[in-house]
Amino acid sequence: MKIALISTGSELLTGKANTNAAFIGDRLFSLGLELSCVTDIADRKEELSRELKKAFEINSVVILTGGLGPTFDDITVETMAETFGLKIYQDKKVLEAIAERFAKLNITSPTKNNDRQANIIKGAKVLENRNGTAPGQMLHFEYLDGQKRLRKTLFLFPGPPKELQPMFEENAVPFFRSYASGIRKNFVISVFGLGESAVEEMIRPVINAVSFGEEKFVEFGILAHKSIVDVKFSVSGTDEMLVDETVSNIKSGFEEVLKDNIFSQDGETLASVCGKLLLHNKKTVAFAESCTGGLIAKKITDVSGSSEYFKSSCVTYSNESKIKMLGVKEETLNSFGAVSAETAVEMAAGVLKFSESDYAVSITGIAGPTGATKEKPVGLVYIGMASKKGTKVFKYNFFGTREDIRERSSNAALDLLRRELSQKEEPVKNKKAVGKK
Template sequence: MNCSILAIGTELLLGSLENTNASFIAGRLAENGIDSFLQVTVGDNEKMIHRALEFCLSSSDAVIITGGLGSTEDDVTKSALSSFFHRELVLDREIESHLEERFAGIDRTVYQRIKKQAYILEGSRIIQPMGTAPGLILEEGDKLIICLPGVPGEMRFMMEKSVLPLLVSRGKGSQDVIISRFLRIVGLSEPAIETAIMDIVKAQQNPTLAMLPGLGEVQIRLTARARGREEAQELLGTVEKQIRERLGNKIFGIDEEDPEKVVGDMCRKRGLSLSAAESCTGGLFSSRITSVPGSSDYFRGSVVSYSNESKKKILGVRSSFLRSFGAVSKEVAEEMAKGARNLFATDIAVSCTGIAGPKGGTEEKPVGLVFLGLCSDSMLVSERTRYYGSRKDIQYRATQSMLDLIRRFLLGEQLGGRGN
């Protein structure tokens, strides 16, 4: 089966809202063996919706539409479908009753706008809503058109509870499943990764491989198609093993395993406590660490020592080091890590000092130059690196490296130095 996805919403075209609905729908279709070769995004414009529908229906057995089913003036999906398929919009008494009960006592002028959601296309079937906007199922010849709300939670509820069971029960899905696994890598560039696994890339058939560079990491997507989930997982496992033999500990996690979770799990399992001293990252490292539930088990606290004075007074960085080497130096990074470890009495402390830009760089110390430090009972070490991009990019990349520095330490790898 071939299914296209049509996302409707001017906010998607303007970039003010990320189109997460399309990626979710595509992923769930793939897991149920339904091919999705086409995704289209259009604004809240009836003519453009008509053109998109023509294109999707000419290429697909089914179209899943998301967005534009609400009660505001720019929610034009149903009226566009009405004119395209020449079907009237008719009042559904059951939905009307549901809305009247839910909005009892509301201003009647406001309610008349909300009541718009009680009108459905003639001949369509309702998908019961989680919120107020119902979904619709429409059959036109041998084509299936499914309309879902744009609100992610409501769309996912209907997709899971109604749409996927419908497609499977009607035989729209094959017995195949398509499963992807993401290997997440830090500390290697995309070309370096490709060089290391080039023969595996060239030999790919099933699973297929794709390189996905991101901010501070690269992901390798493995996608397998098989007659069942267990067989697909076995295919993925075989290729993952081959890649791990080449890249080793550069792979820090899979799928949703963020580095802050990986590091947190490692600290918890070893019974180790962690603290931090941040300068150029301004607390971003601590924010990432504490975003993980249960991080209080191992994270004791941090200092955002943005000024030289705070570095001296709170962390005990020596004035002579600041004068001789400057705040952005390996010596200061090490002093910051040592000071944080002493202050919070932790097993490990990590630090970061650098120039996030866009100004403040010199020929000797350019924008993006960052020094990391790590202190434990057996080690005091620093690493120098340089990042490129916006201020936010540099700050995020620095926290990524701080997390990876801790991870490599816990794995017993040799630390220190690194590149410029």
């Protein structure tokens, strides 16, 4: 089965990331299928019509996202109908659903523009949108291409990911699953503390040891992002026992070489892993953040149930707040500066005392692009780790944009907490332990 994705929206051609393509591609891959092509196209009828014809020439299924809204540039339904000679009708049930949604939100009644969202291609199945007003559509249709009569399937989904994703899971996944052949199992092993090239070198012997044949097929991939490296692999075949055995051998091989640099084997984040460890150990944590501006606390509280182990967070961006809120000594700041091991130590000790938590993590650094000196360049970050056992501080030198440095810094802090809770050493490259107090 060949599947094409067309995403409409002029914003996709001016820098906005197409997150729908990543989501749909990943879900199809998990079913043992894949996209043959992805096309981003502006909201222009002639161009969309041309792309639709091209896509249906070589694909049996086309997924089209976007262009189902109420405004003048939402042209997906009418363009599809005109291109293939299909008829449109206005669905009364959809009109009623739109009116009910407006009433629940205490918004003025729908306008005629909103009524356009009830325009359905004749013969299409209406796909309910529980998070918006634009329904999706699924259509099996035939059309003549020269002397050939071709049977095709079309999916229309709204562009907003929060609307598309549940609709895709409920309607498209069962359809595609019925066409998936054989068995395919996908896994992601997430690593922190090693560079992409180092990970590749370490796992190469494991990959080379995998036997390939007609009875099974194995794929590997590596993706690095913000100091985290995801090693992806899939095993497919017709014999489930053989597939499971291969999966087990690969995972065991990766565990042997990557050791405790692996923090997740099931897609968990560093924050969720830390949360589980805190719950398991019956411990609590607090943070004192400077250069990350509350990002670590956000990652922790993104996890449901974090109130069980997260005490508090202090965003002490200024020297004054470090002194007043955390008890950092003024002479420490004058002698060593805000970005220093000494300040990180006092910040961690201060928030540990203030919060009465079991663990405390502090972070101070230069995220850039300004504020650096020759002695303290952009990317210099100190992370303190405090508990009743004492306080340790680690020095990092990160690179990238301001956002990159903040992300890498917050991930590094969470990884240090993970290792501390696991009572393991921290063999993390690009990090230097600079002392204990």
